[in-house]
Amino acid sequence: MVATTSLGLEYQQGTDRPCDAPDVWCEFTETLEGLLLPIDSIAGRVSPSIPCAKVRRTTVLSVNDATTPFGAPVAWDSVVFDTDGMVDLTNSQFEVKPTRSGTYFIQANMLATLSAANVGSPTLNIIVSNFSTSPFFSSGTSAQWLDQCPAIDAAAQYYYRYGAAHIYNTSTFTFGYSVFVSGISSLILTATEVTLSVYWVSDVV
Amino acid sequence: MNFTDILRLPCPGENDYAALPIYMQRLAEDIEAKMLAQRAAIALETNPPTLVQLGPQSAIGPFGTSSIAQLTLQNNSTIFSNYTITPPGSFGGRPQLSPSPGNTFNSAGVWYIGFCIIGYVAVGAVTNDSNRLVRAQVGKGTSSGTTTIESFGRRINAESTIATEYFTGQTTVMIDNEFTKYSVDMVLTHANAASNMTLPANGVLFWCTRLGSTENIEVV
Numbered sequence: 001m002v003a004t005t006s007l008g009l010e011y012q013q014g015t016d017r018p019c020d021a022p023d024v025w026c027e028f029t030e031t032l033e034g035l036l037l038p039i040d041s042i043a044g045r046v047s048p049s050i051p052c053a054k055v056r057r058t059t060v061l062s063v064n065d066a067t068t069p070f071g072a073p074v075a076w077d078s079v080v081f082d083t084d085g086m087v088d089l090t091n092s093q094f095e096v097k098p099t100r101s102g103t104y105f106i107q108a109n110m111l112a113t114l115s116a117a118n119v120g121s122p123t124l125n126i127i128v129s130n131f132s133t134s135p136f137f138s139s140g141t142s143a144q145w146l147d148q149c150p151a152i153d154a155a156a157q158y159y160y161r162y163g164a165a166h167i168y169n170t171s172t173f174t175f176g177y178s179v180f181v182s183g184i185s186s187l188i189l190t191a192t193e194v195t196l197s198v199y200w201v202s203d204v205v
Numbered sequence: 206m207n208f209t210d211i212l213r214l215p216c217p218g219e220n221d222y223a224a225l226p227i228y229m230q231r232l233a234e235d236i237e238a239k240m241l242a243q244r245a246a247i248a249l250e251t252n253p254p255t256l257v258q259l260g261p262q263s264a265i266g267p268f269g270t271s272s273i274a275q276l277t278l279q280n281n282s283t284i285f286s287n288y289t290i291t292p293p294g295s296f297g298g299r300p301q302l303s304p305s306p307g308n309t310f311n312s313a314g315v316w317y318i319g320f321c322i323i324g325y326v327a328v329g330a331v332t333n334d335s336n337r338l339v340r341a342q343v344g345k346g347t348s349s350g351t352t353t354i355e356s357f358g359r360r361i362n363a364e365s366t367i368a369t370e371y372f373t374g375q376t377t378v379m380i381d382n383e384f385t386k387y388s389v390d391m392v393l394t395h396a397n398a399a400s401n402m403t404l405p406a407n408g409v410l411f412w413c414t415r416l417g418s419t420e421n422i423e424v425v
Contacts, residue, residue, distance in 0.1 A: 026216035197377040
């Protein structure tokens with residue numbers, strides 16, 4: 001009797017007639033093809049994408065430290081890429097919110113000038129918290145990362161940037177990643193470009 | 206000889222008894238080829254194109270406030286790379302930090318790139334609060350010139366008592382299917398009027414790695 005493996009691949013046994021071999025062989029190859037095609041499909045899904053998104057603001061953002069001493073959140077203009085539905089500018093202009101839990105690398109850049117020379121340091125902040133409260137970075141439980149750079153040359157363009165790894169849990173986190181910026185000493189910080197990149201690195205096991 | 210409909214795996218017909226060993230060999234080779242292709246597709250995900258360079262091997266400068274130092278790292282600066290660029294261009298297919306198009310990226314997708322300047326040094330006196338700027342731009346060549354896709358870097362002002370500065374920068378960049386038109390232009394400038402500046406040998410670390418495509422994730 002022709003036998004099969006657990007996956008249904010046919011093979012002959014010693015008591016089977018040799019003249020039946022072609023039929024058994026063809027059943028074998030048909031079954032094998034059925035097994036290989038789903039692996040092709042899965043490999044095709046695995047290879048191209050990880051959850052990653054990048055948002056950009058090129059509309060000039062002016063932050064007056066006298067009126068907004070804690071800074072201002074960055075409302076994003078455009079989505080550079082988003083492979084996993086992490087950005088919804090219609091419902092929230094501020095967030096990149098992961099839909100898959102895991103370890104993420106987050107990275108922000110800002111190109112900005114200060115209205116006058118100053119030895120103080122404007123700040124670029126990345127946060128995971130509610131930016132609708134004020135000051136929105138006051139929560140001790142919120143993750144926050146920042147970069148500062150003294151803008152000593154008035155009206156010169158300075159780069160601000162920060163990158164960090166963070167574990168994001170979609171079942172417990174209410175807010176995604178957002179950025180806010182602040183000036184110094186009642187001067188106006190003018191940001192001409194701000195970007196935020198978020199990409200998935202690994203599961204947390 | 207018969208074949209399956211899609212993958213064209215061979216199986217014998219009723220008149221093929223004498224050729225069974227040959228057909229078995231062909232089937233085995235076909236199965237092996239299919240499985241190797243699947244393994245290669247999965248390996249691409251687990252071993253993404255990555256380049257790490259440390260160089261240049263000779264110091265840059267000293268140069269004054271009116272000069273711009275252009276950074277290019279060549280083959281002898283490569284610490285690690287696991288991909289080649291096509292067409293090979295002027296570097297024999299080896300990727301590198303280069304302001305010339307087509308020498309850094311080998312495929313479309315999202316790339317993570319960054320740099321670290323390991324000591325930007327004043328050779329003499331330091332002008333207090335004078336600036337140093339490191340700027341990297343990912344550009345794409347077009348018929349009307351080069352379009353800046355991403356610009357990142359660091360500008361700092363040095364205290365008079367400090368003669369060496371360190372810089373870092375990183376970003377992500379989306380490279381489209383015309384990846385041979387992309388370049389990475391990294392330059393140093395400064396305003397230290399009191400003396401010239403130099404970048405020591407092996408003073409810049411540059412890296413890039415492909416994170417994945419920009420296609421939406423499918424739910425399996």
